[in-house]
Amino acid sequence: MMLDESKVRKLERDLVFFFIVLITFCKSFAVAAFHYYGNQAYYYVIFDTVLFVFPIIYFSIKYKSMDKQNDEINKKMEHYTQIVDNTSAALWSxxxxxxxxxxxxGVSKLFGYKHNYLSYDPEKRWIGAVHPRDLSIVGELMEDVAIGLDTSKEFRIILPNKEVKWIQMTGSPYYSRIGMLDKVTGxxxxxxxxxxxxxxxxxxAHHDPLTELPNRTYLKNHLKLEEKNLPFSxxxxxxxxxxxxNDTQGHEFGDLLLIEVSKRFKQCIYGKDSLIRYGGDEFIIILDNADKEETIEICKKIIHEFREPFIIKGLEFFSSPSIGIGLYPLDGKSMEEIIQAADTAMYHAKENGRNNYKFFKSSLNEVNRRKLxxxxxxxxxxxxxxxxVQYxxxxxxxxxxxVGMEALMRWSSSELGEISPVEFIPLAEELGIIVEMGEWILQEAAAQCKQWQEEGLTELTVSVNISPVQFKDQKFVTRVLHVLQQTGLQPEYLEIELTESIMQDIENAKFxxxxxxxxxxxxxxxxxxxGYSSLNYLRHLxxxxxxxxxxxxxxxxxKEDEESIVKTIVYMGHNMKFEVVAEGIENASQLRFLQDLNCEIGQGFYFSKPLTYEDFVQRYVSSSAEGTLLKS
Structure with missing residues (x-):
């Protein structure tokens, strides 16, 4: 620790005073001895001299020792000062x-000025380097310093070369021995x-890393209704x-598609509007101060833009948006209520053919309750x-x-009654239980077909609809084999019905x-x-x-156009060696048209509606000797 300069000065003053007193005493003593002893006074003079010189020699040595100690301390302090000055921090007082x-x-490194420059006239110099927007923060710091409070503030400074830096300035009060505020250091x-x-x-935290769009957290924390005084959609x-x-092409392909989708959304909105990736394949657009007509115009623009294919890794892919619309303040008083209203309307858009838009209606809440x-x-x-199962x-x-039957799943709820497949099958796919349900109907249908073959319908086949979700399951083929082994049904009597959506992942479908x-x-x-069928794909599957x-x-x-399509499909199917089945036959004229085309198989209400197990047994199993259809 370095000696206090004031203490050193006091010590010097005390020594001088001591020497003056000592010399005066010695001189007085020598004079008195001379008058009293005469010639023998030299003894006292020698004594006086020794008494005078010895303290001088003693204190000289002591003072040099103290001075040497002080030099060593000063060197250490200089070393410490160099260390501080060479850091990115600066001390202030x-x-x-x-x-x-x-x-x-060290302050010169921070502010870009010579350090002495900032020590004078701080209002015009170092405070003048503070960013204009942060002057209020520095004002608070100065107030804290003036009254001796602990302080810590973060603010920006502008260097002479116009570079902007962030600095943190902390300080603590220093009080004198009598308790008066003396200075603040930091x-x-x-x-x-x-x-x-x-x-x-x-x-x-507030943006989606894939699309760089604001995310759900941003929507929650930044787009607060109390900050929006105007209506919005x-x-x-x-x-x-x-x-x-995503499932068929892989997540990388899906991510690239989402990036292109977000770009296309941006092209459809204005600068004042907000585009948010809400999660997965869900997006939210907030149209500030937009009326119903302007909202419809934007929705139509989005749907129109999505007519053009997306090019991903050289492949064309079409995607369409289902849009639900919630209006503030008509459909809710909080952001959560508006989002829920728009979400409900979006599902209504999906149920009405997709690729369209729907405004929220209070009646849709009944749909949600039904779904729940x-x-x-x-x-x-x-x-x-x-x-x-009905057949x-x-x-x-x-x-x-x-010659066969199509197995159709039905649901008779003990609480809700009969539920249409149109209603519960999409929901089962959404909930992820369609695989379990599909496996169950496959087992039931195969077992029933085997039983009826043993009872006389020896050539009867059964067709089972397979969901795209079930088809993509890695264990699908294994499960089919397991069903055949358990029921004893020969494979050629089981037919799997798939929709054309499997063409989207042609490699997996082919395997x-x-x-x-x-x-x-x-x-x-x-x-x-x-759907999506390509004749080229069909030829190789x-x-x-x-x-x-x-x-x-x-x-x-x-409709002539419809007849032409039917003729084309039948002729094409025959040329490609496919069996052709016409479903939905409801009258004799339709039947004759198809017979003239040599269409092989038909089904529809003209022949029979789907039948329960009991009705099928009564109508067909009991008449299997004749082998012909008994019309209702």
Whole structure:
């Protein structure tokens, strides 16, 4: 520890005073001795001299020792000062009495000035380097310093070269021995990098790393209704069939699609509007101060933009948006209520054909309640065996003979009554239990077909609809094999019906279909003509049957275009060696048209509606000797 300069000065004054007193005493003593002893006084003079010189020699040695000690301490302090000056921090002190700041040399690195420059006239110099927007923060710091409070403030400074830095200035009061505030001392450090990391963290917390759009957290923390005095429209957008793309093409492909989708959304909105990635394939657009007509215009623009294909890794892919719209303050008083309203409307848009927009209506809450009811009861329905199978006959059109049946799942809820498949099957896919349900109906249908073969319908086949979700399950082929082994049904009497959506992942579809072909199971493409089929793909896939969608059959004898489509499908199917099945036959004229085209198989209400087990037994199993259809 360095000696206090004031103490050294006091010691020097005390020594001088002591020597003066000592010399005066010695001189007085020598004079008195001379007058008293005469010639013998020299003894006393010698004594006087020794007494005078000895303290001088003693204190000289002592003082040099203290001076040497002080030099060593000063060297250490200089060393410590160099260490401080060479760091990115600076020490500062504010004298309460002189109102003056003092800085260590390290301040020059922070402010870009010579350190002495900042110690004088702080208002015009170092405070003048503070960023204009942060002057109020420095004002608070000065107030704290003036009254001796502990303080710590973060603010920006502008260097002479216009570089902007963030610094943190901390200070603590220093009091005199009598308890008076004497000065405030502290440290100044640069925190630019820390601020950058903090800002980056905040950005990542509030933005989606894939699309760089604001995320759900941003929506919750920044878009508060109390800050929005004007009405707005909230669009809740879900990408149709995105899950199929993600599952079949892989997550990397799905991510690239989401990036392109976000770019296309940006092209449809204005600068004042907000685009948020809410999660997965869900996006939210907030249209500030937009009326209903302006909202409709934006929705139409979005749907129009999505007509163009997305090019991902050289492949074309079409995606469409289902848009639900919530209006503030009409549909809710909080952001959560507006989002819920728009989400509800979005599901309504999906149920009405997708690729469209719907405004929220209070009646849609009933739809949501209904959906929640079904969700809660569906799993219990499986456990309680509330699901059952109906069978619709498939008839050979050349002789009216029943050659097969399509197994159709039905649900009779003990609490809600009969539930339409149109209602519960999409919900089962959404909840992820369609695989379990599909496996159950496959087991039931195969076992029933085997039983009826043993009771006389020896050539009877059974067709089972397979969900795209179930088809993509890695254990699907294994499960089919397990069902055949358990029921004893020969593979050639089981037909798997798939929709054209499997074409979206042609490689996986081809692999699974080849496995089924190797087993001996037949494959039919259901609702043909309404989906994604490419003739080139069909030519290379092991498919046995094309089923013409009933919407085309209904147009026979009423719409020439529909008849032309039916003719084309039948001729194409025959040329490609496929069996052709017409579904939805409802009258004799439709039947004759199909017979003239040599269409092999038909099914529909003209022959029979779907039948329960008991009705099927009564109508067909008991008449199996004749082998012909008994019309209702």
């Amino acid at each position: 504010y004298d309460i009495h002189t109102k003056q700041f003092y800085f260590s040399k 440290v100044v450090i640069e925190i630019t990098e820390q601020i950058k990391y903090k800002e980056k963290f905040q950005y990542l 909230l669009l809740f957008i879900d990408l149709d069939r995105f899950k199929i793309v 009811q079904l969700e809660n009861r569906m799993r219990r329905g499986l456990e309680n065996k509330e699901f059952y 619709q006959p498939k008839v050979r059109l050349s002789d009216d003979k029943v 699974v279909l080849e496995c089924l072909q190797e087993i001996g199971v037949k494959v039919a493409i259901d609702d043909f003509g309404t 092991p498919i046995n049957t094309l089923k013409i969608d009933k919407s085309f059959i209904h147009g026979i004898n009423t």
